Amino acid sequence: MDLPLSSKRFQLQELSTQDSSELIQKDVLEGLFKRPRSLPPKYFYDDEGSKLFDAICKTQDYYPTRTESALLQKHTQEIIEIVKPSTCVELGAGTSTKTEILLSEHSSRSINEDIAYICIDVCKEVLIDAAHRLLDTYKNLQIKSIVGEYIPAIQAIEKIKSPVLYKFIGSSIGNFTEDEAIELLWEVANKMTSEDYFLIGMDRVKDKEVLERAYDDSEGVTAKFNLNVLNVLNYKLGTNFDLNNFSHQSIYNDKQQQIEMYLTSQCIQEIKFPVFDKTIKLENGEKILTEISRKYTKASIKNLLEKSGLKEAMHFEPSNKYFSLVLAKRQ
Numbered sequence: 001m002d003l004p005l006s007s008k009r010f011q012l013q014e015l016s017t018q019d020s021s022e023l024i025q026k027d028v029l030e031g032l033f034k035r036p037r038s039l040p041p042k043y044f045y046d047d048e049g050s051k052l053f054d055a056i057c058k059t060q061d062y063y064p065t066r067t068e069s070a071l072l073q074k075h076t077q078e079i080i081e082i083v084k085p086s087t088c089v090e091l092g093a094g095t096s097t098k099t100e101i102l103l104s105e106h107s108s109r110s111i112n113e114d115i116a117y118i119c120i121d122v123c124k125e126v127l128i129d130a131a132h133r134l135l136d137t138y139k140n141l142q143i144k145s146i147v148g149e150y151i152p153a154i155q156a157i158e159k160i161k162s163p164v165l166y167k168f169i170g171s172s173i174g175n176f177t178e179d180e181a182i183e184l185l186w187e188v189a190n191k192m193t194s195e196d197y198f199l200i201g202m203d204r205v206k207d208k209e210v211l212e213r214a215y216d217d218s219e220g221v222t223a224k225f226n227l228n229v230l231n232v233l234n235y236k237l238g239t240n241f242d243l244n245n246f247s248h249q250s251i252y253n254d255k256q257q258q259i260e261m262y263l264t265s266q267c268i269q270e271i272k273f274p275v276f277d278k279t280i281k282l283e284n285g286e287k288i289l290t291e292i293s294r295k296y297t298k299a300s301i302k303n304l305l306e307k308s309g310l311k312e313a314m315h316f317e318p319s320n321k322y323f324s325l326v327l328a329k330r331q
Helices: 021-032 047-056 063-083 100-111 124-137 150-156 178-191 208-213 223-235 299-309
Strands: 010-014 087-091 116-122 142-148 164-168 196-204 244-253 258-265 269-273 279-280 288-296 310-316 322-328
Touching: 010 124, 047 124, 063 100, 063 196, 063 310, 063 322, 087 100, 100 124, 100 164, 100 223, 100 269, 124 142, 124 208, 124 288, 124 299, 150 178, 164 178, 178 299, 208 244, 208 258, 208 310, 223 244, 223 258, 223 288, 269 322, 279 310, 299 310, 299 322
Parallel strands: 010 142, 087 116, 087 164, 116 142, 164 196
Antiparallel strands: 196 322, 244 258, 258 288, 269 279, 310 322
């Protein structure tokens, strides 16, 4: 079926606080024109990048997706019984695959009750594709898709029916620094009422080899995903990045308790930025940080929640302690 931008069951809202071309130019100037060089991970997720990430989640080495999915399958009934949500709000919804576990359980319990699903993501195409699939499957589902970054999108949400189940799964909270994570979680906490809950997926500290292999899988999908960000820059900014001149690298920083993903220059090279009329010189072996993925202990999870105006209501984990699903309430 075709989805109009607005109908009884589907609404699409695109946030345009700043022109996307201006935003990427600002981010590139701040990240690539100083050392150490870096890029925000949000530029991974063009249409191709979103497909590659979906493929990463299916690799044998990338344990977070299947571990979290198993936890959701095991505990969804309990979560739905506790929250009894009328609305689900998801940050970084992507393909909404894991959300179907919750929607299916909710739908089976509330056959005649509409389900409101507000999904937030930076990729419009992925949101629309997910809406097609979900609306076909769940006839009592209403969807509002918001294209934009998390904090502006949360602030744009109005008139939602409680109880609300806010969700930020997929261990995506780990892509934020401590201060950024607190800012984001505070924003959600301030939106919550006493009836609402926040379900957060958080990857745990574990063996270094397991972590590094998860972000540098033997099939090479993560490498393609990382390198694809250079295609995004070439397309949006007219740069001359040659993907053959870079390699993907995944390193676990034990002190910071985080995975760091880099693109490493394999030669001395000059990259032209026509939009700025500027050039940068990369040395052989010079690294561009493209993503961090912070890992947590039970203590650091509790500490982060407390700093963000939240408190733990339930904590679900597998027997190997590889992952945490935390159900939180506002303090």
